[in-house]
Amino acid sequence: MSNPDLVLVLRYRKAVTYGHHVLLAALEEHPTSTRYEVVFAESEKATVAAIQAAAKSAKTLVLWSFYSPDAAALAEELQRIKAAAPGAVHVAGGVHATAEPVRTLDAGWDIAAVGEGESTLLNLVDQGGDPTGIQGLVYRDEQGTLHRTGKAQREPLGRYRAFPLTYKRMNPIEITRGCVYACRFCQTPFMFSAKFRHRSVENVRWHVDRMRELGKRDVRFITPTSLSYGADDEEPNLAAVEELLASCKEGIGPGGRVFFGSFPSEIRPEHMSVAALKVVKRYCANDNLIVGAQSGSERVLEAAKRGHDVESVRRAVRIGIAEGFRINVDMIFGMPGEDPEDAAASLELATELAGLGARIHSHVFMPLPGTPWRDAAPGDVDPETIRAVSRLAQQGALYGHWEKQRAHARELAAAAAERPRPGRSRTLLPLAQPDHDARQAGEHGGGACANGGVAAR
Structure with missing residues (x-):
C-alpha cells in the first residue's frame, strides 16, 4: 500500500508466531478508516529496516509478543533497535506483559497490552496508534504519568478467526481458551480466567475447510487440556470431543490428518480412559499422546493444586500404552516445597513409567510472573537426582531442556526478588534468557496454555 497512515511491524519470531496470526485474523475482518500496512520482520535487522522505511511516511507500531523467560534478551534487542531506528512505538503483548506491565515499560517498551489482544489491536488501528482511552493497555504519557486501562474485554472464542487467510499463515486451531485448573505454576488461568471458552464445532470446521482449500493436510489444536473440549468443568464431554474430531476428519478429507492430545497440547491424566482413546484412534492420525503428570509426590501435587x-x-500411562499409543509424560522437578523425599518420589515414578515404555519430558520449576508461585524459590535439582535423570536421558527415556531451565529459574527468581514492593526502592534486574522449547507455550507442563490474543504462542 502506498502512503499508509499506519505501519504495523511484527517482530515475527518462530517461537511466537501464533499470537501474531490471531491478531491479523481479527484485523482482516475489521472495517477501519485507517490505511495500514503489515510488515513481517523476522530478525532484528529486518525490524530496523522496516521502521526506517516507514518513518518517512507513516506512524509505526512494532508489535512484540513473548514469554517471561524471553524478556531479558528481547529487551536488549529492543534497545539496539531503538538506537538504530528511533521514532517507532513499541507495543509488548503476551503473558509476560500482562503479568508485569510496568516492568515491561521500564525495560523499554512504550505500551504493554494486558490480557487478550484482539480488540486492543483493533482499537489501536482505528485510532492510528494512539492509546488514549483504549481498554487493555498500560503506558506512560508524554509527562511520564502512568496510565492503566484494565484488561481488555473477553470475547467469545469464536468471535475472531484462529488464523488469517489474507497472509496464508496457518497454525493449530485454538479450540479452548482459559482453564478451570488453576495450577499454581501456570500463567494461563491467571491471564485468561479460570474457566473454559470453547470454539464451536461449526467454527472449527470453517477453519478446517479453509485449510483444505489452501492445500493444508494436517489439523492440530491449541488447548490447555484436550479432553476438556466442550466441557464446563472438570468432567470431560466425550460427545463434544467426538463431534469435533469427526467433523475435522471429514473436513480435511481422505488425504488429511487430524492430531489430538499431542503437540502442541496435552491430556490430563485423570481424563485418560479407554472410551476417550477409542475416539482418538477412530478419527486421529497421532500415535503418541502427551500426559501432564508434573510430580510423583502426592504432597507436591496437592500443593500445586x-x-x-x-x-x-x-x-x-498404562491405558495409553495398552491402547497402542506412545506416551510422553511431563514432569517438573524442583517445585516449591519439594524435599528430598518428594524428589525421590518423582524420580521413582519417572523410572517406573519409563519401564512401561513412556518417555519423560523433564522440566525444572520456574517462578513465572502472574502466578501464585511467582515469588517462590527457583527450582533446583540435587546432584544424585541429576545423575539419575541423566541416566534416563542416555537410555532415550527422557528428554527436555531442564538443564537450561535451572539457570533460567534462578534468573527469574533474582528478578522477582528485585520486584518493587511497598516500602522498597525500585531496582531493575533483567529477567531470564529464553528457552525455546515451543511446546511449553510459555509455562511448565505440556499444553499450549498461554494462548490467545496478544499472548505469545
Missing part, C-alpha cells in the same frame, strides 16, 4: 493424584498418572 493439580487436581489429580499419582495413581491417575500410572493409570493413564
Whole structure:
C-alpha cells in the first residue's frame, strides 16, 4: 500500500508466531478508516529496516509478543533497535506483559497490552496508534504519568478467526481458551480466567475447510487440556470431543490428518480412559499422546493444586500404552516445597513409567510472573537426582531442556526478588534468557496454555 497512515511491524519470531496470526485474523475482518500496512520482520535487522522505511511516511507500531523467560534478551534487542531506528512505538503483548506491565515499560517498551489482544489491536488501528482511552493497555504519557486501562474485554472464542487467510499463515486451531485448573505454576488461568471458552464445532470446521482449500493436510489444536473440549468443568464431554474430531476428519478429507492430545497440547491424566482413546484412534492420525503428570509426590501435587493424584498418572500411562499409543509424560522437578523425599518420589515414578515404555519430558520449576508461585524459590535439582535423570536421558527415556531451565529459574527468581514492593526502592534486574522449547507455550507442563490474543504462542 502506498502512503499508509499506519505501519504495523511484527517482530515475527518462530517461537511466537501464533499470537501474531490471531491478531491479523481479527484485523482482516475489521472495517477501519485507517490505511495500514503489515510488515513481517523476522530478525532484528529486518525490524530496523522496516521502521526506517516507514518513518518517512507513516506512524509505526512494532508489535512484540513473548514469554517471561524471553524478556531479558528481547529487551536488549529492543534497545539496539531503538538506537538504530528511533521514532517507532513499541507495543509488548503476551503473558509476560500482562503479568508485569510496568516492568515491561521500564525495560523499554512504550505500551504493554494486558490480557487478550484482539480488540486492543483493533482499537489501536482505528485510532492510528494512539492509546488514549483504549481498554487493555498500560503506558506512560508524554509527562511520564502512568496510565492503566484494565484488561481488555473477553470475547467469545469464536468471535475472531484462529488464523488469517489474507497472509496464508496457518497454525493449530485454538479450540479452548482459559482453564478451570488453576495450577499454581501456570500463567494461563491467571491471564485468561479460570474457566473454559470453547470454539464451536461449526467454527472449527470453517477453519478446517479453509485449510483444505489452501492445500493444508494436517489439523492440530491449541488447548490447555484436550479432553476438556466442550466441557464446563472438570468432567470431560466425550460427545463434544467426538463431534469435533469427526467433523475435522471429514473436513480435511481422505488425504488429511487430524492430531489430538499431542503437540502442541496435552491430556490430563485423570481424563485418560479407554472410551476417550477409542475416539482418538477412530478419527486421529497421532500415535503418541502427551500426559501432564508434573510430580510423583502426592504432597507436591496437592500443593500445586493439580487436581489429580499419582495413581491417575500410572493409570493413564498404562491405558495409553495398552491402547497402542506412545506416551510422553511431563514432569517438573524442583517445585516449591519439594524435599528430598518428594524428589525421590518423582524420580521413582519417572523410572517406573519409563519401564512401561513412556518417555519423560523433564522440566525444572520456574517462578513465572502472574502466578501464585511467582515469588517462590527457583527450582533446583540435587546432584544424585541429576545423575539419575541423566541416566534416563542416555537410555532415550527422557528428554527436555531442564538443564537450561535451572539457570533460567534462578534468573527469574533474582528478578522477582528485585520486584518493587511497598516500602522498597525500585531496582531493575533483567529477567531470564529464553528457552525455546515451543511446546511449553510459555509455562511448565505440556499444553499450549498461554494462548490467545496478544499472548505469545
